[in-house]
């Protein structure tokens with residue numbers, strides 16, 4: 529039997545307010561418009577573990593930072609392996625998965641409070657199951673991101689302070705350096721008009737759909 533190559537797995541990363549969701553939606557629309565089946569998704573997920581994580585992030589439940597990091601690992605494995613909505617099965621069935629955040633978010637956010645090596649180790653099972661074909665990092669200064677968040681959101685979550693955003697951006701850059709032999713990360717300047725960023729995104733991903 530001829531083995532079929534799986535569909536592409538594309539991840540958007542960036543600090544809060546960087547414009548990831550906007551770009552993910554535009555890419556999904558562009559792919560759908562040319563007849564490519566896509567599955568848009570995000571982490572934390574909208575499933576049980578992801579919803580519990582969101583209740584912690586919004587201050588409605590409490591947990592130690594190590595527990596939060598471990599919950600993200602569990603949410604990610606469920607997101608990969610679920611029989612119903614698992615990304616692994618979806619890419620294997622030929623549908624492209626476009627995901628807002630994946631394990632680089634864990635490296636960047638949780639290593640504000642704990643060693644990055646611990647976070648990478650905790651996520652190594654996910655990395656072994658499904659590595660993104662490409663991770664698009666939408667890069668923006670923390671000041672600009674905070675300005676957007678203040679303008680557009682009524683409540684700011686735990687993570688959205690300037691100092692934290694600055695630390696998170698630094699951790700992203702550090703994690704890209706540490707994983708450069710294994711990962712394909714493209715950094716895109718996010719402080720430009722939406723359509724210019726979308727063009728760079730398209731130029732980076734189109735080879736996976738030729």
Ligand code: ADP
Nearest residue numbers: 543544545546547548549550676680720721722
């Ligand atoms: P994220 O998912 O990274 O938090 P969003 O895509 O939700 O970011 O964007 C955050 C806010 O900034 C939204 O209100 C969005 O409309 C706006 N926005 C997104 N991209 C740009 C851009 N290139 N220039 C200006 N504003 C933007």
Ligand code: TYD
Nearest residue numbers: 543544545571572600629630633634637687
């Ligand atoms: P969300 O509302 O999805 O934010 P955004 O629209 O900016 O993506 O909240 C997700 C938050 O969870 C965000 O602050 C990043 C954080 N996060 C982690 O701390 N670890 C992780 O592994 C992931 C995927 C997200």
